Amino acid sequence: MQWLMKRWLILGLSVLPLTALADAQPADAGAGVAAAEPAPAATFSILEYQIVGNTVLSNLAIEQAVYPHLGEKKSVTDVEQARQALEKAYHDAGYLTVLVDIPEQEVKSGLVRLKVTEATVDRLKVSGSRYYSLGWIRQHTPALAEGSVPYFPDVQKQLTDLARTPDRQVVPVLRAGRAPGTVEVDLQVKDKLPLHGSLEANNRYGANTTPGRLVGTLRYDNLWQRQHSLSLSYQVAPEKPQESNVLSATYVIPGADGQAYALYAVRSRSNVAAVSGFTSLGMGNFYGLRWITPLRSRGERYNHTLSLGVDYKNSLESVLGGADTANAINTSITYVPYMIQYAGTLREGKALTQFDIAANFHLRGSRNNDQDFANKRYLASANYFYLRGDVQHTQPLGQWSVYTKMSGQVASGPLISNEQFSAGGADSVRGYLEAEALGDDGVQGTLELHTPSLFNPATSGLGQVYALAFMDGAWLSVMSPLPSQQSVFLLSSAGLGLRVQGFKGFQFGLDWARPFKSLTYTQADSSRIHARLLYEF
The missing domain is CATH 2.20.50 (Outer Surface Protein A; domain 2)
Structure with missing residues (x-):
């Protein structure tokens, strides 16, 4: 794009010269007369900048860029500074292919013209894709449509959307177009099945x-x-x-x-x-x-x-x-529940926080009446509502890290088992069976301390290998329990674990847990191993 970077500064001298040249003094070779000092640059008044060729930048943004360079006793340097300021305003606004030049002109009545070249897309090419439609990629990058002035915030957003799948990478390459004042964009695609x-x-x-x-x-x-x-x-x-x-x-x-x-x-x-x-x-x-x-x-x-x-x-x-x-x-029961969920992710350096909260509810009369629910659970109502939330945070501590997680549920009344909060198992309170306890209300928490990687991933080929120590706990409450039914469940445990991630598509997890509270199928102070082997491609 060298042609775009070329600048011209040819200023007329007929009315108000932008440059003044001092009369040259002939040198007396025999007397050794010193050369005369150059005359100071001529100054002139700039009362207005006329911007030619603008279609994308607002008048206010243009005025803010060139206003500091108006006034009396200005020079060629001030005109160049105005040009640079205006070009920077375009780039800061997201129009990176726009350039500003100073055309050949005669300055009359304090008016200086600046020429804007809004480089449009002459041609958009998509190349290299084997498994994704070239036309689909072109269709989903309208900010690079032929004939348009690229607005790079939109370009970046559209390229980010294309890169959401790990199977495809898109790299834009910009070149000078076939015609002056244009650019050619080549979207180079690397994809896999x-x-x-x-x-x-x-x-x-x-x-x-x-x-x-x-x-x-x-x-x-x-x-x-x-x-x-x-x-x-x-x-x-x-x-x-x-x-x-x-x-x-x-x-x-x-x-x-x-x-x-x-x-x-x-x-x-x-x-x-x-x-x-x-x-x-x-x-x-x-x-x-x-x-x-x-x-x-x-x-x-x-x-x-x-x-x-x-x-x-x-x-x-x-x-x-x-x-x-x-x-x-x-x-048996058939019903149609609804849900509304809000979820968020916060990144602070290497720290990561994720959370979600969901409202789950069923309206009486939408499918079943209270008797259908009561047949499945004593005092359960078709008109139920509960909130369920989850928050987890990873905090680096040097080469170590701490992982915390808490989840919970609050219900409006007794729930059928399909909607109750469960605790126990490899992803909940380790040391217990899967979903060993159910409750209408409940809260569960996890605290883990992770070691640094035990091996160098770059040299060992094992991926990330780290050990961890953990504590888990949960409290669950059953509303309106039957006389023989347990109303409160307490679960707690601690243990050690090992994780292997990223080894040629394999993941491995091993936890040894010691529960501290007894339940129907788990005795306190016993031991349980949770193991998991996963292969992904």
Whole structure:
């Protein structure tokens, strides 16, 4: 773009000269007369700057840029400073391809002209993409449309949106265009097949089930060449598939301005012994719709979103007395709850805070009446409401770090088991079975101290390997309990763990936990190991 950087300064002398030359004194070679000192630069009045070629910058911004360079006894230097100030105003406003020149002119009546060259996009090329539509990428970069003056805040935002998928990188390259006053933009794409999957083996299990779960997931992130995403997941208890057999699907449609629409479906089938001599059939079909929209960002440190959702839950459950299927108690229920969620992320240097709070509710008469809920839970109402929140924070301490997490729920009244707050398990209070305790209200907290990486990731090839020490705890309360029902649950534990992340697609987690409070299936001061092995591609 050298031609754009060339400057001309050819000023006429017929009325008010911008440059004055002193008369040259002939040198007397024999006498050795010293050369005369150059005459001072001529000055002149500048009463107005006439800006030629502007279409994108406001009059106010132009006036603020050139106003300090108006007045009497000005020189060529002041004109150059005005040119620089105006060009900087364009660049600060986001128009980086705009240049300002001083054209050849005669200064009359204090009027100086500045010529603005708003370099437009002569040609937009997209190259290098194998798995993503070139036309789709072009369509989603309107700030670089041919014939437009690029507004770089919009350019940056659109390129950032294109880079949200880890399977695609877009690098813009600007060159001088075929015609003077234009630029050519080449969007160079590096992409890979947007197919991802994972396989996980862990030793999680709930009460009266066999240890161990296998989870497989497959996801494709560019259906129809429109960046639609479809993922399928299957979870099973390998020893007894009838204990846990869950198939789920999620479909995500990207919208305008970072919005997204998500649909999900879950088919759950299980046959779990709840108490001695009785079997609970935990089966159901669940469907949901979510709308997620980013809210106006408050700087680069804080981002937040709003989500609205509706679900269709068809819980097919019954309780059998031993092998007597004729006397089964039907506790099935179908209902349509709603949710509103606000979530945020705050970054302060290397510190990271994430939180969300969601209102979940069901309206009487929208699908079921109170009797349907009461059949499933004593005094449960179809007109329920509860708030559920979660906050987690990672704070570096030199090479070490501290991780804290707290989640909780507050309900308006007794809830059916599908909506209760659960505690216990690998992602909750370690040392206990998965969801060993349920309550209408509850709070759970975690505190972890992480060591520095035990090996150098650059030389060991093991990725991040670190140890941790943790403490977990939870309190849950059951509203309007039955006479034989426990109303308050306390869970607490501590232990040590190890994490391996980023080793050729593998992740490994191992925790040893010692619970301090006894529950139905866990004794205080016992030990439990939580293990997880995950491979991703």
